[in-house]
Amino acid sequence: MKIFSFVEGANPRKGGLGLVGVPWIAKSVAERGHQVVLNIAGYPNPGTEKWVQPDVRTALECKMGAGKYGIVTYPCIIQRWAFSPAMLRAYLPYIRDVDFIILHSTYSFPVLVGYLLARRFHKPYGLWPHGIFAPIQRQISGRKKKIYNGLIARAIMDNASVLFYSAKGEREEADSLNFKAPSVIVPHGLNFDDFVSLPPRGTFRSRYMAGHSGPLVLFLSRINQKKGLDILARAFALVLERLPNARLAIVGSSDPPQFEDRAMSWIKESGISDFVVMPGLLVGEDKMQAFADADVFVLPSQAENFGFAVFEAMASRIPVVISDTLDYAKEVDSHQAGISVPRNPQAFANAIVRILTDKDLHRELGQNGFSLARTYSWDKTGERVERTIECILRGEPLPPDLIMQEG
Incomplete structure (x- = not known):
């Protein structure tokens, strides 16, 4: 099969990461013997630059596993909306x-381009929402989204051949919107080989914490409204009352950049400024060094349709403490791979202290998390996407095991 994907790139004003799973989804399908081109308006996701090609023709010939795969990027005239007219012109000869x-x-120019091409040339298409229909996400720029929904977004959703959700909870959040398109659940994967052997312990602490040897609590994610940093700041103040030698690392970039000021105000108001480090966005080996030095990973986020950092922490054998509102919280609990708690400071503080003061529990949660993370591979993601597309092209019902109690 020949498959074209469209997505907004890594925008420095939105954390600088982009939709981190998208290049890997495309790659996982290509490796199964297909030609896949990922079209990005703006910058490629950090760590995927090696797959960028100069044009569509070259991308279609780049070998990847049993197939062909390449990323093609286009400059944006308006970065905020990933507005790149060159993208539309480039694909007319190939579509x-x-x-x-x-x-x-949904809310970007590349998606509009892909939709218009699909409709003009009568091509089937699928859409990954990537969590945009979570209640908190609908509130962000809610008025503008409502107008755009009426103009075009609703048609994009309803005319899709399939909607790809990464978790059952993500689909349930969208149920009230009553989209006409059928849907499947395809979890994201993890590059597990990256976590088999972590860097030696101590590098992150030496660089950012003057070699501090006490307990280290790690938050690694975008720094924005839904992540619960206000809860984390108050929770860590409670942790310090019982474990004064503990430290907190808040790793990530602000989305938008000015949100860092609000996060800093929460830290100051909680009286923990002297016990917190904020090194900014870390990727590649630098990120791995943070995982290697952490004792507990924490994410008090309101919503995550997958939560890559949670699974990366588990793959690093770090016990996780997460909100019970996250889509994979029940699975983490059932596998005893971490602790999910209500989104309040006391609950998070109690769970963090419990893990840091019980070596047997720490070891058990870390090992169970490692085992759970291993079950999520990009190979499985690619196989499920492939089966879904093949059913659509053959005019067959979607795979029953991926529909999972739809309706």
């Missing part, structure tokens, strides 16, 4: 031979 189109998220 007639495409079998399937995949759109990622």
